[in-house]
Amino acid sequence: xxxxxxxxxxxxxxxxxxxxxxxxxxxxxxxxxxxxxxxxxxxxxxxxxxxxxxxxxxxxxxxxxxxxxxxxxxxxxxxxxxxxxxxxxxxxxxxxxxxxxxxxxxxxxxxxxxxxxxxxxxxxxxxxxxxxxxxxxxxxxxxxxxxxxxxxxxxxxxxxxxxxxxxxxxxxxxxxxxxxxxxxxxxxxxxxxxx
Ligand SMILES: C[S@@+](CC[C@H](N)C(=O)[O-])C[C@H]1O[C@@H](n2cnc3c(N)ncnc32)[C@H](O)[C@@H]1O
Numbered sequence: 074x075x076x077x078x079x080x081x082x083x084x085x086x087x088x089x090x091x092x093x094x095x096x097x098x099x100x101x102x103x104x105x106x107x108x109x110x111x112x113x114x115x116x117x118x119x120x121x122x123x124x125x126x127x128x129x130x131x132x133x134x135x136x137x138x139x140x141x142x143x144x145x146x147x148x149x150x151x152x153x154x155x156x157x158x159x160x161x162x163x164x165x166x167x168x169x170x171x172x173x174x175x176x177x178x179x180x181x182x183x184x185x186x187x188x189x190x191x192x193x194x195x196x197x198x199x200x201x202x203x204x205x206x207x208x209x210x211x212x213x214x215x216x217x218x219x220x221x222x223x224x225x226x227x228x229x230x231x232x233x234x235x236x237x238x239x240x241x242x243x244x245x246x247x248x249x250x251x252x253x254x255x256x257x258x259x260x261x262x263x264x265x266x267x268x
Pocket of ligand 1: 093094096119120122125126127143144145146161162163164185186187188
């Protein structure tokens with residue numbers, strides 16, 4: 074049988090383990106390294122559809138956890154009493170209005186990714202715009218000592234982005250997950266200890 078090019082080890086494993094997307098293994102690896110999700114944690118998941126990161130957050134934050142997911146697409150396969158979904162475009166929505174609805178967070182996650190055009194400079198620009206927007210959410214909503222995880226792409230815009238965030242966190246790390254496809258320039262910026 075001919076395999077779809079996306080039907081790789083992680084995609085098959087996600088299906089077997091009943092996760093909603095293969096990207097779960099990226100967050101799992103990040104969390105295992107940096108110990109970000111605590112019991113009772115309050116999380117924000119930006120770009121949450123189809124829902125594997127929120128699913129992981131709900132599971133690991135436990136009974137008293139609180140996960141809010143935002144996306145333009147409705148995660149119809151995800152439901153939990155500890156999960157609230159806000160359908161919104163993060164680039165155009167009012168940050169202040171959303172902040173009131175979401176409330177303070179221990180961890181802000183962003184796996185936001187634009188629809189790709191195949192034109193490298195356009196795609197990189199759009200991703201960086203989403204990363205900056207995710208950082209605005211984090212700076213507004215994180216509690217002191219909170220943490221931030223944000224998908225970014227390795228290019229010349231990453232250094233100033235990292236420099237901007239380093240003023241707000243005790244430590245900044247760049248993390249490349251094993252589940253990231255070999256050809257991709259995707260890395261995760263991890264901001265630890267919001268100041
Ligand atoms: C790679 S997917 C996220 C996968 C998710 N972490 C998971 O594990 O299921 C990126 C998501 O970002 C969302 N997205 C992109 N631009 C957005 C925007 N401006 N506002 C809200 N969501 C956006 C897309 O709809 C898409 O669902």
